[in-house]
Amino acid sequence: MKKDIILAGVGGQGILTIATIIGVAALSEGLQLKQSEVHGMSQRGGDVQSHLRISSKSIASDLIPEGKADMIISVEPMESLRYVNMLDKGNGWLVSSMNPFNNISDYPDLEEILHEIWKLPHYVTIDADKIAKEQGSVKAANIVVLGAASPYLGIQYESFTDAIKSVFSKKGEDIVKLNLKALRAGRQYAEKRT
Amino acid sequence: MKKLLLLGDEAIAQGAIDAGISGVYAYPGTPSTEITEYIQASAEARERDVKSKWSTNEKTAMETAIGMSYAGKKSLVCMKHVGLNVAADAFINSAITGANGGLVVLSADDPSMHSSQNEQDSRFYGRFAYVPILEPSNQQEAYDMARYAFVLSEKYGVPVLLRITTRLAHSRSGVLRTESATENELKLPSDLRQFVLLPYIARKQYNTLLAKQDALEEDAITSGFNKYIEGNDKSLGIIACGIAYNYLIENYEDGKVPYPVLKIGQYPVPKKMLQKLYDSVDEILVLEEGYPILEELLRGYLNLGKKIKGRMEGSVPRAGELNPNIVAKALGMGVAEGFDPANVVKGRPPKLCDGCGHWDSFAALNEAMKSYSPGRVLSDIGCYTLSALPPLQAINSCVDMGASITMAIGASEAGLIPAVAAIGDSTFTHSGITGLLDAVNRKASITVLINDNATTGMTGGQDSAAYGKVEDICRGVGVEEEHIRIIKPLRRLHDENVQVLKEELEYKGVSVVIARRECVQTLARRMKLKAIEKKKAAAKA
Numbered sequence: 001m002k003k004d005i006i007l008a009g010v011g012g013q014g015i016l017t018i019a020t021i022i023g024v025a026a027l028s029e030g031l032q033l034k035q036s037e038v039h040g041m042s043q044r045g046g047d048v049q050s051h052l053r054i055s056s057k058s059i060a061s062d063l064i065p066e067g068k069a070d071m072i073i074s075v076e077p078m079e080s081l082r083y084v085n086m087l088d089k090g091n092g093w094l095v096s097s098m099n100p101f102n103n104i105s106d107y108p109d110l111e112e113i114l115h116e117i118w119k120l121p122h123y124v125t126i127d128a129d130k131i132a133k134e135q136g137s138v139k140a141a142n143i144v145v146l147g148a149a150s151p152y153l154g155i156q157y158e159s160f161t162d163a164i165k166s167v168f169s170k171k172g173e174d175i176v177k178l179n180l181k182a183l184r185a186g187r188q189y190a191e192k193r194t
Numbered sequence: 195m196k197k198l199l200l201l202g203d204e205a206i207a208q209g210a211i212d213a214g215i216s217g218v219y220a221y222p223g224t225p226s227t228e229i230t231e232y233i234q235a236s237a238e239a240r241e242r243d244v245k246s247k248w249s250t251n252e253k254t255a256m257e258t259a260i261g262m263s264y265a266g267k268k269s270l271v272c273m274k275h276v277g278l279n280v281a282a283d284a285f286i287n288s289a290i291t292g293a294n295g296g297l298v299v300l301s302a303d304d305p306s307m308h309s310s311q312n313e314q315d316s317r318f319y320g321r322f323a324y325v326p327i328l329e330p331s332n333q334q335e336a337y338d339m340a341r342y343a344f345v346l347s348e349k350y351g352v353p354v355l356l357r358i359t360t361r362l363a364h365s366r367s368g369v370l371r372t373e374s375a376t377e378n379e380l381k382l383p384s385d386l387r388q389f390v391l392l393p394y395i396a397r398k399q400y401n402t403l404l405a406k407q408d409a410l411e412e413d414a415i416t417s418g419f420n421k422y423i424e425g426n427d428k429s430l431g432i433i434a435c436g437i438a439y440n441y442l443i444e445n446y447e448d449g450k451v452p453y454p455v456l457k458i459g460q461y462p463v464p465k466k467m468l469q470k471l472y473d474s475v476d477e478i479l480v481l482e483e484g485y486p487i488l489e490e491l492l493r494g495y496l497n498l499g500k501k502i503k504g505r506m507e508g509s510v511p512r513a514g515e516l517n518p519n520i521v522a523k524a525l526g527m528g529v530a531e532g533f534d535p536a537n538v539v540k541g542r543p544p545k546l547c548d549g550c551g552h553w554d555s556f557a558a559l560n561e562a563m564k565s566y567s568p569g570r571v572l573s574d575i576g577c578y579t580l581s582a583l584p585p586l587q588a589i590n591s592c593v594d595m596g597a598s599i600t601m602a603i604g605a606s607e608a609g610l611i612p613a614v615a616a617i618g619d620s621t622f623t624h625s626g627i628t629g630l631l632d633a634v635n636r637k638a639s640i641t642v643l644i645n646d647n648a649t650t651g652m653t654g655g656q657d658s659a660a661y662g663k664v665e666d667i668c669r670g671v672g673v674e675e676e677h678i679r680i681i682k683p684l685r686r687l688h689d690e691n692v693q694v695l696k697e698e699l700e701y702k703g704v705s706v707v708i709a710r711r712e713c714v715q716t717l718a719r720r721m722k723l724k725a726i727e728k729k730k731a732a733a734k735a
């Protein structure tokens with residue numbers, strides 16, 4: 001088992017939380033993992049990415065080779081497209097939120113962005129903000145996206161729910177519940193689609 | 195023991211704690227910051243009272259560590275690569291004094307300049323100082339080498355340079371800890387003049403250092419961090435330093451490289467191992483994350499021997515960090531390609547946070563400068579450097595920490611009057627105070643805008659050594675009281691602030707305008723903590 005995942009978004013959108021949850025879930029299944037993060041300069045409203053590699057065998061490089069990523073998980077639609085050069089052309093999945101984070105003057109038309117995404121062979125685009133709000137708070141949008149990506153990650157669903165419980169436990173019962181619902185809702189959306 | 199999931203930085207921190215350090219001395223700088231932060235947050239380190247408060251700059255950090263080494267205890271110094279320039283005087287001379295307690299200097303390089311002004315390679319400094327260098331390829335090695343570095347330092351009585359690069363510093367993986375060593379007792383060097391670098395002592399000490407070189411090279415064979423891995427195809431031999439090794443084996447199924455490989459993790463690189471590789475293969479490819487140091491040594495200036503491939507020869511790009519594909523191409527292998535980049539994707543550069551005081555500070559400066567020709571704002575390094583970008587486009591330089599004030603003096607002495615220096619509070623105490631003293635002594639016509647946001651913002655909000663001291667320092671250095679002005683950078687005070695700046699720009703002498711408002715990120719964090727404390731207190735009551 002090997003999954004190479006690019007996580008994408010804008011500084012402050014919570015992609016590292018997604019990385020942590022996948023990481024905890026993967027470790028609980030006895031998998032190995034490497035996860036490189038972006039710190040510093042790029043966090044002030046700039047684009048951020050993280051390379052997450054999980055495998056049943058030992059992992060050499062901290063960076064995913066170009067054209068070999070099994071998945072792009074993005075919490076922002078334009079950001080998901082920034083890394084399509086990394087995606088495996090045959091089998092790679094792109095899972096992205098459809099909610100733009102518009103903090104630049106030349107942000108493109110959402111239609112155009114979605115049109116590009118929909119050209120890819122395997123994708124899920126999801127209105128994560130709306131679904132997260134329906135579950136209780138827009139803050140859980142990143143976990144909705146994770147839920148939508150979860151069927152393609154080769155990890156048991158229960159491992160994700162356990163990971164959410166352990167990662168959010170410090171923040172209290174309500175936050176755990178919210179995120180579990182968000183995960184479920186994202187998952188259901190993806191499953192209905194495919 | 196259970197594996198810990200650690201960043202390379204955190205693995206080094208845990209390694210140093212387990213090696214029995216009594217202090218970590220550091221100034222923040224990406225990608226090294228998380229090492230000190232990990233030690234500051236470690237319950238174990240706190241219990242042992244491991245000193246971990248931030249230093250004012252890398253030089254003071256290095257010197258404090260030398261002092262701890264003099265007193266017999268183990269200490270770690272951490273900085274980003276350019277920090278080693280600041281600490282260089284102390285660092286190079288510490289090789290001459292030698293170490294008493296274990297002394298390990300960590301320098302985190304940033305090839306591709308993700309958040310730096312250059313991509314200098316710290317291994318040059320290690321060679322320059324004639325000290326051993328350790329360069330881990332993964333998180334486990336980072337932990338193991340942090341531990342071994344102290345053993346090495348105490349065994350040979352030399353400081354040890356530990357060199358990492360961005361991708362290892364900021365990548366997480368499983369790390370297994372080993373049994374902890376204890377801290378040292380206070381114990382001065384047996385020769386109380388060992389650290390007195392008067393010429394006649396320094397000459398003796400330098401010869402002692404030179405005499406250790408053969409043993410240090412031998413250690414790099416026996417320690418196990420340099421490995422010769424056999425391969426059947428002798429048409430090529432590969433030298434892979436640090437994390438370059440990962441990118442190499444990534445390209446082969448199960449990591450089995452057909453060529454002989456020399457994996458380098460400890461310097462000085464043993465000549466014996468190099469010779470063995472050189473004699474057994476037709477050509478050599480050198481893979482280094484950084485400058486072509488080993489490649490250049492092997493080629494020699496005239497490159498008269500076997501073909502040595504690498505960054506100088508052109509098989510590997512001359513600049514920037516490595517990745518699996520670059521290495522694959524250097525090996526003549528095909529690489530996978532993803533989808534073509536979509537044209538709709540626009541750049542999203544970092545910018546100042548919404549509500550940041552720097553917006554208002556530089557908006558006021560821009561307006562106050564309107565009556566002068568452009569190009570007068572010499573700036574420095576910090577979040578405020580982002581005011582170089584549109585829409586503010588307010589500054590004209592960013593060279594090294596503290597250079598704003600001194601460059602403004604030089605420009606004003608060339609006739610650019612008024613010249614403005616824009617600097618942050620942490621940068622001011624890091625390296626700006628001495629420049630301000632120069633300005634006062636030379637009666638320069640400059641205005642210094644100190645953006646005092648009560649934190650070291652750029653690197654994530656560490657405590658600033660300048661906190662609560664900025665105007666006292668300016669006074670103490672000799673700036674006239676009536677030309678130390680304090681403004682609050684807020685939009686509603688824009689007109690007042692412009693007026694103050696205009697007045698000081700007109701003054702033909704040294705003036706300081708302190709723009710004081712807390713970083714909104716630090717403020718938010720502080721408020722959150724306060725709310726938690728309040729909740730806790732309420733729960734208790």
Ligand SMILES: Cc1ncc(C[n+]2csc(CCOP(=O)(O)OP(=O)(O)O)c2C)c(N)n1
Nearest residue numbers: 223277575576577618619620621650651652
């Ligand atoms: C010699 C050196 N050390 C460290 C750094 C990393 N660094 C860049 S800016 C900065 C801090 C800036 O703080 P401050 O001047 O208070 O400005 P702020 O970011 O808070 O606006 C640091 C530590 C560096 N570039 N050079």
Ligand code: SF4
Nearest residue numbers: 547550577651713714
């Ligand atoms: S981190 Fe603080 S100083 Fe830096 S841009 Fe944000 S608000 Fe401004």
